[in-house]
Amino acid sequence: MHQHILQLYNSAKKQQRLIIGLMSGTSLDGLDVALCKVSGHGMNTQIDVLAFDTVDYDDDYKQKIKTVFAKRECDLELVTLLHPWVGQLHGKMVLQCLAKWEVAAADIDVIASHGQTIYHCPKSQHNQSDFNHGTLQIGDSDHLAVTTGITTIGDFRQKHIAAGGEGAPLAVYGDYLFFSSLTENRILLNMGGIANLTFLPQSADASAVFSSDIGPGNTIMDAYIQRYFAPLHYDKDSLIANQGQINQPLLDELCQDEFFNLDFPKTTGPEVFNLAYLHQAQTTTNTLQLSHEDVMATLNRFSAMMIAQAINQCSEKLADVTVYASGGGIHNPLLMKHILSLCPQLHEIKNTHALGIDPDAKEAVLFAILANECLAGGQQRFGNQAQGIPTITMGKVSFAD
Numbered sequence: 001m002h003q004h005i006l007q008l009y010n011s012a013k014k015q016q017r018l019i020i021g022l023m024s025g026t027s028l029d030g031l032d033v034a035l036c037k038v039s040g041h042g043m044n045t046q047i048d049v050l051a052f053d054t055v056d057y058d059d060d061y062k063q064k065i066k067t068v069f070a071k072r073e074c075d076l077e078l079v080t081l082l083h084p085w086v087g088q089l090h091g092k093m094v095l096q097c098l099a100k101w102e103v104a105a106a107d108i109d110v111i112a113s114h115g116q117t118i119y120h121c122p123k124s125q126h127n128q129s130d131f132n133h134g135t136l137q138i139g140d141s142d143h144l145a146v147t148t149g150i151t152t153i154g155d156f157r158q159k160h161i162a163a164g165g166e167g168a169p170l171a172v173y174g175d176y177l178f179f180s181s182l183t184e185n186r187i188l189l190n191m192g193g194i195a196n197l198t199f200l201p202q203s204a205d206a207s208a209v210f211s212s213d214i215g216p217g218n219t220i221m222d223a224y225i226q227r228y229f230a231p232l233h234y235d236k237d238s239l240i241a242n243q244g245q246i247n248q249p250l251l252d253e254l255c256q257d258e259f260f261n262l263d264f265p266k267t268t269g270p271e272v273f274n275l276a277y278l279h280q281a282q283t284t285t286n287t288l289q290l291s292h293e294d295v296m297a298t299l300n301r302f303s304a305m306m307i308a309q310a311i312n313q314c315s316e317k318l319a320d321v322t323v324y325a326s327g328g329g330i331h332n333p334l335l336m337k338h339i340l341s342l343c344p345q346l347h348e349i350k351n352t353h354a355l356g357i358d359p360d361a362k363e364a365v366l367f368a369i370l371a372n373e374c375l376a377g378g379q380q381r382f383g384n385q386a387q388g389i390p391t392i393t394m395g396k397v398s399f400a401d
């Protein structure tokens with residue numbers, strides 16, 4: 001037997017495994033690195049997050065990725081070069097974290113790597129009849145494995161598409177295993193660049209679980225700040241949006257995209273919700289002269305309205321539901337205030353801290369859970385094709401040499 005297969009077999013048999021989960025989202029703020037002690041699998045999965053860091057990207061990384069990110073046309077040579085470059089860089093960032101945490105690479109069973117999404121196009125977005133859904137993450141796992149010396153499981157989204165899903169959101173697989181409850185209906189709400197949710201019924205009945213992207217979380221707000229308030233990257237503590245007034249005609253227009261009328265599950269990205277989308281809405285409503293503060297106030301309300309609409313849609317037939325939020329949006333006070341005011345049935349919005357997971361680490365932990373299932377688990381059966389959650393094991397294995 002090959003030594004790497006033997007090592008994987010031994011890792012799979014262990015009571016506890018050390019898995020490093022990595023997530024680099026659409027916000028391009030940094031690489032989330034979560035060191036997880038994982039035991040069990042399936043509904044018996046136990047996770048202890050031993051350490052978590054976001055390794056910030058420098059301007060060079062952001063500039064290079066933005067050259068190709070969510071662009072229909074770009075330099076194919078650059079994409080080809082970025083694929084190994086991002087993998088190596090993520091590998092170096094993992095080594096940096098391990099050194100800081102004083103953990104030896106040899107003690108890690110596997111790295112779980114999401115990669116960097118550069119283009120995401122479900123059928124609902126590309127409308128090309130010859131093609132199915134598509135999504136592309138760069139930062140190849142072979143480069144992470146060789147750079148770190150640690151076996152790496154990556155490229156999780158392709159299996160989802162191959163088996164009939166849209167490639168996202170994948171959070172549901174981890175949310176169901178780790179956050180299901182027999183005592184409360186739960187909505188796990190993540191607000192990164194794009195917002196998404198997972199509904200977990202109190203029954204823990206897998207066939208009633210569902211998950212979907214919602215629309216923009218921070219993505220348009222971030223893009224606007226980066227364009228007009230550089231070097232700021234985002235509207236810290238909603239300071240700019242708080243100075244503006246909501247413009248109703250622009251807000252109404254922003255809410256018109258056909259994506260919002262599609263049934264769950266659905267997925268989207270900055271390929272649709274971007275500055276061009278805003279510009280089109282401002283042109284239609286003759287609001288191109290609005291102050292930057294008013295535009296930010298309107299964008300903040302827009303994200304909140306679509307998020308609240310999705311929460312209300314999930315919870316309309318329920319006596320009660322608890323929302324657990326995660327992702328950078330929880331740090332935007334105006335966004336949180338708007339969402340709460342638009343969901344009268346909620347007394348508060350909790351965050352995943354209340355369930356034992358740092359809300360900033362949640363997506364990185366998700367990929368550790370998916371890698372654990374690939375290694376030591378099995379397929380989760382949700383049992384209802386209409387949910388868009390195929391019965392699969394995700395991830396491809398890259399060895400270090």
Ligand SMILES: Nc1ncnc2c1ncn2[C@@H]1O[C@H](COP(=O)(O)OP(=O)(O)OP(=O)(O)O)[C@@H](O)[C@H]1O
Nearest residue numbers: 025026027192193194218234236237327328331332
């Ligand atoms: N103090 C703050 N005030 C306002 N917004 C904040 C604050 N802290 C973080 N954010 C927002 O959170 C974003 C980062 O969120 P996160 O790291 O969850 O995104 P991501 O993982 O890249 O996205 P995705 O979930 O789409 O992959 C920032 O770009 C910013 O918009």
Ligand SMILES: CC(=O)N[C@H]1[C@@H]2OC[C@@H](O2)[C@@H](O)[C@@H]1O[C@H](C)C(=O)O
Nearest residue numbers: 117120168169170171192194196363
């Ligand atoms: C293509 C892609 O990278 N999508 C991300 C993005 O960020 C949030 C939302 O859009 C979600 O669908 C997904 O990530 C999470 C981790 C997911 O798949 O559940």
